[in-house]
Amino acid sequence: MPPYYLLIFFIGAYVLTYLTIPKIIGLVEYKNLMDNPNVRSSHVKKTPTLGGVSFFYTLIFALFFLKILDGSFTEAIYFIPGLTILFIVGLKDDLVVLSPLTKLVAQLAAVSFILSHQSFQIGSLNGFLGIYDIPIFLYYVAGAFIMLTIINAYNLIDGIDGLASIVGIVILVIYTTIFYLTAEYFYVLIALALNGSLIAFLSYNLSSRRKIFMGDTGSLIVGFMISALTLKFLALSPNSYNELPFLLENAPLIAIGILIVPLFDTARVFTIRVANKKSPFSPDRNHTHHILIDSFNLSHQQASFVIGGFNLLFVVLMVILGSTSDNFYLVLFLITTIIILAYIFYRFDYSFSNIKRRILFKRKVDRLKNGVFKKKPNKPKSENVD
Template sequence: MLWYTIGIFLGCFIFTLLTIPKIINVVKYKNLMDDPGSRSSHEQKTPTLGGVSFYLSFVGTLFFIRNFAVYEEAIYLMPALTIIFISGLKDDLVSISPKAKLLAQFCAIAFVLYNPSFAITSLHGFMGIGTIPQLAGAVLSAFFMIVVINAFNLIDGIDGLAAMVGLVISGAYAFIFYTINQGFFVLLCLALQGCLLAFLYYNLSVKRKIFMGDTGSLLVGFIISLLTIKLLAVPMEDSFALPFLRENTPIIIISILIVPLLDTARVFIVRILNKRSPFSADRNHLHHLFTDGLLLSHKRASFFISVLNLLFIGLIMILSNYLGYKLLLPAFSLAVFLILLYCIPLKKNKERFEEKPEALKRLMEKKK
């Protein structure tokens, strides 16, 4: 198992590392570049479609790890990943409507939820909820998967952020699935990490930069969403081996996904309070607050947010071993409140620099 694990990780890493330059060449030759706009964080045309390499890696991985799947999950994931890939690819190339994208996501989710491995039948005592009806579990799963997929898509706004956060999330899930002996999902996490680590090499590059595009962010978000549902669907007999009190599972999941979920919730609430559509575009995401409010580079902002995500997971994971959900929930809420409190001066800095560009210019000169 150890050598197989190393092989899957290195295989995806090397494959992604070797295929992305080919994708960059094709994208440049066909002029499928991402043009900078008013909301863009880049200033020149940049190749996109890095997610094509992810799809090829995932399909290859599913072939090699299919024997580790107890419920033949690999067979169900093949069409699901293909649907997500096609919708993301079309959106990157010619753009598709939000309704069409949402329909594609529901179709992909249907393949996943048809497999009994992803059936949520209990919340293990969280908020006093034990067994839940199968239909209610399916509806909850579909809704949460849609939220996670699109929340992850929304954080892909600056260089390195989606990949770094994806590495933290998949690492946390790999650890948890390892403790409950879910080999298939451990290997899936490591395959995702191999792809993201190789992608970062190019995404943070100056001369050979590429974006993952919707093709990549939707694929990564989809993998993360199904890992999330799988953790919620862990059978009762396996839940005793979890590295935290099993009743805290929902809180642990939200802690792992805190960056995309908190960013999406915060942005939507701010837009609604400003009497705007929650789906309207702006530069009010968490990563924009760090780049515009603290004048951090993309690399530093992405690294800072990812470390914050890792520390948050570690804190809640440690507390979850000693506190039940009745005490852990207030601690979790307090931690989230402190993060939001920290965002207030960042927001003010961002607005000050927008109103007084000369102040921004002076600060930039001091940093040189």
């Protein structure tokens, strides 16, 4: 594939997103569809949301041109129904909060289109933990579980400025590299298009003047695309792995390494909620990014780049180990890392009441710094009249 195709898809997606997000911000402000802060929020003023709308139409354009570019890219048409379902559900959830069950049913409907295409079918684990061929019904169950887990895990990390975008960019860069090395150019181009859109969105998400959130509309769409790319990565033919710098049987562990941030954070908060006898989907401020901000006094940008940097470093280590180690040592490394991370964050007081007090105090300090509470002028002393 000519290199200029890669540039066209990346730059085209970037420009389309960058030029149209201000229009979305203007419409959201005009219709007052703002995200209002609450006790769990990391922002202190009304902020425009629905930034994920730009991801939807950018991907639809990309899929259209991919189909025009090469008629053999039959996967393109299978993405559109799933994207449309999640776009509608995410949009409604941003405007009128939906129940977790409603969103789960919609996600299951969306992923069914991807699972029905044969190129995503995982027929073998290629010796991972001694497992080779797997039956087709097990693929459907495992495939649905993998995609639903990734979609919801990515949705849950969208809690502070820049985090979901930065983690998404890191993941997409890795998958772009993998699919380029294996000559899966359809997935290279679709990953580049989404990455261009995320990078353009990030500049607004981190802005202090023209800020916008991606909302559930965006996080569900990006999570869906990442889950589809993950499934395709696991479904690559054995010959494709000859071009990759790790052993064939280590692919499932490499996939976990690529998605370590959303998967670890989701497992952690779900465990805490269940231990506290709450629903796994009940909202709180127990996420890893909240702990970094509340306990280490990091800014949103600092916490986001720290987590994104960790994600990239962890993948590099997993690839290095996966090139020589067998499953046992790679699994041992992965489990050890997760235990260490879990212990480190367990040491902090993440009770909701304590974190709530910290947040309220921090906001009060911020208001004082911003001059919200101005010093009242002294009343003039009454003059004595003799």
